[in-house]
Amino acid sequence: MSAQLLSIRELSVGVEDKEILHDLNFNLNRGETHVLMGPNGAGKSTLGYALMGNPRYEITGGHIFFDGKDITEESPAERARDGIFLSFQSPVEVPGITLGNFIRTAMEQRTGKRIRPWGFRKELKKAMDILQMDEDYADRDLNVGFSGGEKKKAEILQLLMLKPSLAILDETDSGLDVDAVRTVSRGVEEYQKDKNGALLIITHSTRILEALHVDRTHILVDGKIVTSGDASLVDEINANGFEKYIQQ
Template sequence: MADLLKVKDLAVNVEDKEILHKISLTVNKGETHVLMGPNGAGKSTLGNALMGNPQYEITGGNILFNGQDITNDSTDKRAKLGMFLSFQNPLEVPGITLGNFIRSALQQRTGQHIRLWDFKKEMRKAMEILNMDPSYADRDLNVGFSGGEKKKAEILQLLMLKPSLAILDETDSGLDVDAVRTVSKGVEEYQKSMDGALIIITHSTRILESLKVDHTHVLVNGNIKAEGDASLVDKINNEGFEEFLK
């Protein structure tokens, strides 16, 4: 099977300080990877660097997506190629409704006009999965949304934009039990019906309960300290990161 994402010896600086040191990672089509680690380990840095945030400077290594080197590509190009990042703190954008935003993003990505009727129908379906009130489609993007609503809106975008790889950056943080369940339901839908690959960045394990996990990576101080299958998640769940900090 061809690699979907291949990260090789990636080193990343933030404000002239090296945060990630030679990280390597391979994600195949449809696989679910979990990236765990204590606070400050560099998990979000990896997410941002993969998506090409200009504030994160890649100083070494490269990123291949579907065999194509995207290390120097702009963020929008990566998105158009099928990458998606769910933000830890989604930004508020007054004046653009959630619905219009997703529709424009879809049109730009496909270069085709999308009929409003079809779009609305699909959007309603996705919102149902996420227990979202349909009125949110007409509200300004993330403006005045609660923490949980913002995260749902991110997953809604995931379901609508249908990327082949989604990076979820702490999507479960700050959510109550019910909201986590709803969000996982959306992610599950993405796994199943779109055969989507995932990198789930988290420091807890709640979001993983109902998801099938293929690989687990433990990131500590900018290095991958351990790798394993789903059982590693359980181990960390029981024992914490103690062992990897040594």
């Protein structure tokens, strides 16, 4: 049985004095892929930001344990060094720093070691080939002038290069056409090959899941996990939607 990586216990989270998540509990093991689904406004993205330590999302109760350590009070930078990665639903533009330099700096902060430029470029090209990205993107300012699909590819490129222990993908397929979804899925599949890493995929769609192995599925409604199951739960939601669970 895989070793437990993430444990969420009785977690409640609020934003501006409004509680969004209520007493959430679930565990995620190394090598597993979990999917968190639910209608718009259910609190799915709130969970992702809370796990990453965004200060806007106040933990009002409960604890987050990561790799055996209580990280409830840790900063986002500390959690990133621990090996947690969040792919944003709407990646921001960062003028003045290239995509390549951003990734290299993040890798050095993650590992605490200086990375040689030649070896980094070789590894970066390999990852960019998987995502069908032109090498020129490495020398462009991070997300500046990128299309929606290009921004999502840049996020998955960071995932492949940083090799986090836990990757949280928040609506990664949002706004992407069919071809872009396939390309992004290919990058996620590549990450799944590392059995020490785990995935939490937050989505209200199922397009990105079609080519991926899913171990557990959780349905979030009004800030509570109302049911959990295996990958077949994704097929049920695909066929019938969330109405059954919203009415519970």
